[in-house]
Amino acid sequence: MFKNLLNMIKNETEVEGTDHRILFASLLVRAARVDYDYADAEKKQINKILKKKFNLTETEVEKTRIEGETLESNTIDTVQITRQIKREIPFEYRKALAEDLWSIVLADDKRTDYENSFMRTCIKLIGLSDVDGAKARHAVLNKIDDKNE
Structure with missing residues (x-):
């Protein structure tokens, strides 16, 4: 029991000292993994977002995503x-982060109850309203529709 408590405290400290790009990547990875199907389309979308947001090289993008995957795996709670x-x-x-999260969730052309629940919770945890979350989802869906036309 005490070991679990110490691990939780250790993990929280690890999150606090982490580069913001890796934190960002870890949240995107969590959104991709929430449906238990971490698809290649989602990895590609994460890479695309990281490259655009942080002006990274392909090597830096890959490294940042992998470090984000590791942090996500070692972090118990999305709140951290x-x-x-x-x-x-x-x-x-x-709000742009909310759009990025929705673009990950929608990247594999599937939307599960797990993903919907995660997004409702995550939107609130980053300090946005349900309306902001809905607007972000619609913006991403419109971009997808425009791309498919």
């Missing part, structure tokens, strides 16, 4: 990640 993201990312950029 989102709490630190709220400290690192100004409010005005969080």
Whole structure:
């Protein structure tokens, strides 16, 4: 029991000292893995977002995503990640984060109840409203529709 408690404290400390790009990547990975199907389309979308957001090389993108995967695997609770993201990312950029998260969830052309539940919770955890989350989802769906036309 004490070992589990110590691990939780250790994991929280690890999240707090993490580069914001890796934190960002870990939240994207969590969104991709929430349906227990971490598809190649989702990995490609994560890479695309990381490259665009942080102006990274292909090698840096791959490294950042892999470090994000590791952090996500070692972090028990989404709250640990989102709490630190709220400290690192100004409010005005969080709507774009919501769109990025939705683009990951929708990248594999499937939307599960797990993903819907995760997104509702995550939107609130990053300090946005349900309306902001819905607008972000619609913006991503519109981009997908425009791309398919």
